[in-house]
Amino acid sequence: xxxxxxxxxxxxxxxxxxxxxxxxxxxxxxxxxxxxxxxxxxxxxxxxxxxxxxxxxxxxxxxxxxxxxxxxxxxxxxxxxx
Numbered sequence: 001x002x003x004x005x006x007x008x009x010x011x012x013x014x015x016x017x018x019x020x021x022x023x024x025x026x027x028x029x030x031x032x033x034x035x036x037x038x039x040x041x042x043x044x045x046x047x048x049x050x051x052x053x054x055x056x057x058x059x060x061x062x063x064x065x066x067x068x069x070x071x072x073x074x075x076x077x078x079x080x081x082x
Contacts, residue, residue: 003065003066003067004025004026004027004067006065007025007061007062007065007067008022008025010061010064010065011025011038011057011058011061014057014058014061015040015054015057015058018042018050018053018054018057019042019043020040020041020042020046020050020054021040021041021042022038022039022040023039023040023041023079024037024038024039025037025038025039027067027068027072033072033073034068034070034071034072034073035072035073035074035075036062036067036068036072036073036074036075037075037076037077038058038062038074038075038076038077039077039078039079040054040076040077040078040079041078041079042078045078046078050078051076051077051078054076055074055076058074058076059074062074
């Protein structure tokens, strides 16, 4: 879990310039697949284009930190509003 905290801090640093907050980051197994999920938030919400832009920033950082021992799917989502 220490690696996830380090990754979260690195992502927060890079996404701050876009006013995006990393709300949560976790690893979860669903069926036979493992997901690394990054939950983002922003005042006023994040649209699909914002998620895509953030993913371009997130992907190389995730690769650098190597937080999973096996293969995984990177899932970048926005925090639910309700």
